[in-house]
Amino acid sequence: MSRPLEMTVFAVVAVGVLGCQSAYAMHVSEGILTLPWAGFWFALSIPFVALGLRNLRLRSEREPHIKALLGLVGAGVFVISCLPVPVPTAGTCSHPCGTGMAAILVGPLLSAVVASVALTLQALFLAHGGLTTLGANIFSMGVVGSFTGYGAFLLARKLGAPWAVAAFFAGLLSDWATYAATSLILAAGLQPGGDFWSLLIGILVAFVPTQVPLGVLEGFVSAGAYGFLRSRRPEFVALPAKEGAS
Amino acid sequence: MRPLIAGVAIILVLLTGWGCVSVVCAEWEGVDEAVVKKFAEQAGRPPREPYINTTRGDLLLFCFLLAGTVGGFAGGYYFRELFPPKSKRTHD
Numbered sequence: 001m002s003r004p005l006e007m008t009v010f011a012v013v014a015v016g017v018l019g020c021q022s023a024y025a026m027h028v029s030e031g032i033l034t035l036p037w038a039g040f041w042f043a044l045s046i047p048f049v050a051l052g053l054r055n056l057r058l059r060s061e062r063e064p065h066i067k068a069l070l071g072l073v074g075a076g077v078f079v080i081s082c083l084p085v086p087v088p089t090a091g092t093c094s095h096p097c098g099t100g101m102a103a104i105l106v107g108p109l110l111s112a113v114v115a116s117v118a119l120t121l122q123a124l125f126l127a128h129g130g131l132t133t134l135g136a137n138i139f140s141m142g143v144v145g146s147f148t149g150y151g152a153f154l155l156a157r158k159l160g161a162p163w164a165v166a167a168f169f170a171g172l173l174s175d176w177a178t179y180a181a182t183s184l185i186l187a188a189g190l191q192p193g194g195d196f197w198s199l200l201i202g203i204l205v206a207f208v209p210t211q212v213p214l215g216v217l218e219g220f221v222s223a224g225a226y227g228f229l230r231s232r233r234p235e236f237v238a239l240p241a242k243e244g245a246s
Numbered sequence: 247m248r249p250l251i252a253g254v255a256i257i258l259v260l261l262t263g264w265g266c267v268s269v270v271c272a273e274w275e276g277v278d279e280a281v282v283k284k285f286a287e288q289a290g291r292p293p294r295e296p297y298i299n300t301t302r303g304d305l306l307l308f309c310f311l312l313a314g315t316v317g318g319f320a321g322g323y324y325f326r327e328l329f330p331p332k333s334k335r336t337h338d
Contacts, residue, residue, distance in 0.1 A: 029278060031294030032286045068324045075321035078313075086274050094277045125309040127296045186282065190289035199285070206281040216254075232329055 027122070027137050028185060030130025037189040042135030045116070048143045052113035059110075069236060070110055073102045076225070077111075078118040081141065082128055085217065090209035096218040097141050100149025100174025101225050104167055105237070108146040115142030136189075140181035149174030149222070163230065164223045171222025175215040179207045 033041070059066050080098035087094060102111035116138045122128035129137045149170040156166035187200035230237050286292055300306050 027278065028282065029286075029293035030296050032282070032291050034291075065328060068327045071320055072324040072328060075317050075324070078317055084276060091274065092277050092280050093274050121313070123296075124298055125300055125313065127299065127301050127306070130293075131297055182282075186285055190285060190291060199289075203281060203285055206285075207277060210277050210280075236328075 027119075027129035028133040028140075028182065030132060032130075032186070033133050033136060033189045035132070037185075038132045038135060040135075041133075041139050041185065045112075045135045045138040045143060048109065048112045049116045049138065052109035052111075052116075055107070055109040056113060065236065066106070066110075070106055070114065073106055073111075074114045074117060077102050077114050078121065080221070081115075081118055082122055082126060085214060087210045087213055089213055092210050094210045094214050096171075096214060096221065097145050097175055097178045098218075098221075099141055099145035099178070100152075100171040100218065101167075101222040103146040103150035103174065104153045104170050104222065104226055105229060108150040111146035111150070112138070112142040115146065136185045140185060141178050144181040145174040145178040148177035164227060167223040167226035168219040170219075170226075172215045172219035174222075175218040176211060179211045180204065183207060 056066070056070070077098040080096050080101075083095050084093040085095060086092075097115075099111050099115050102114050106114070116134075119129055119134060119137045119141065123131050123134055123137075152173040153166045153170040156169050157163070161169075183200055183203040186203050187196055191199055226237065283293060300309050
């Protein structure tokens with residue numbers, strides 16, 4: 001890795017870690033969801049995390065590098081998902097998710113595992129999200145974000161798009177899908193008087209000014225990360241596509 | 247491909263520049279406050295204090311630095327393992 005690139009990566013990580021502040025963006029905070037809804041989202045998320053752990057055990061037997069790659073991707077997702085980025089067009093801050101990038105690098109199931117670890121640490125130590133809402137946050141960022149990003153990448157490649165465009169759409173759509181899922185979780189859990197659809201549309205529209213430009217940024221980050229890995233260790237980026245076979 | 251990327255970059259810069267001028271007095275609150283908290287309060291379920299509250303005194307700074315140290319070490323360690331310097335790779 002060239003010296004300027006190393007310094008850039010270091011600067012981004014340093015800004016991300018030191019710039020973290022409590023409770024930002026798609027994380028559903030403690031106490032917002034009722035106990036039944038919190039339990040429901042836990043029940044939906046746990047099977048994906050369990051499958052991811054099984055997938056990690058199987059893949060680590062035949063891919064010795066996967067744990068190291070997962071550690072690196074995990075550090076990246078942890079930083080990216082608590083990095084508050086100012087969005088001048090909206091005058092607010094929000095964070096990318098990193099799970100679209102993680103999904104195309106290690107596969108969607110391992111990306112869900114990585115997201116669950118990052119979100120648990122954030123809920124425990126950074127007042128970012130909450131313990132009772134952990135299942136909901138894992139579902140939106142870890143499950144919906146990962147599978148949307150991975151699906152977008154595969155679909156774009158099948159349609160003949162260059163890898164850079166496919167990776168861009170993986171990041172872009174995973175970000176937007178994560179916030180759409182957060183809107184769904186909030187609308188389902190908060191609906192006053194059963195007015196689900198108007199609340200859902202209201203929350204979605206409120207996210208748009210911040211998340212549309214941030215999704216574009218996340219697309220470029222995903223394309224950059226994928227391109228870097230592809231140029232340095234091309235043998236790694238071919239592997240996640242085989243995940244479905246295990 | 248390059249003209250497309252350049253075009254998108256120019257549009258983003260213009261949008262950002264316009265945004266900087268138009269919202270120079272913005273408070274830069276997170277969308278959790280601007281969106282999530284707002285809708286939660288309207289529904290009568292405002293966020294509550296976290297069960298483990300690290301926002302007291304310097305506790306949050308301690309957690310950030312600890313997370314930064316551990317995360318930085320893990321990131322650097324695995325990065326070197328996955329992408330060793332070229333000189334080392336030729337010996338492997």
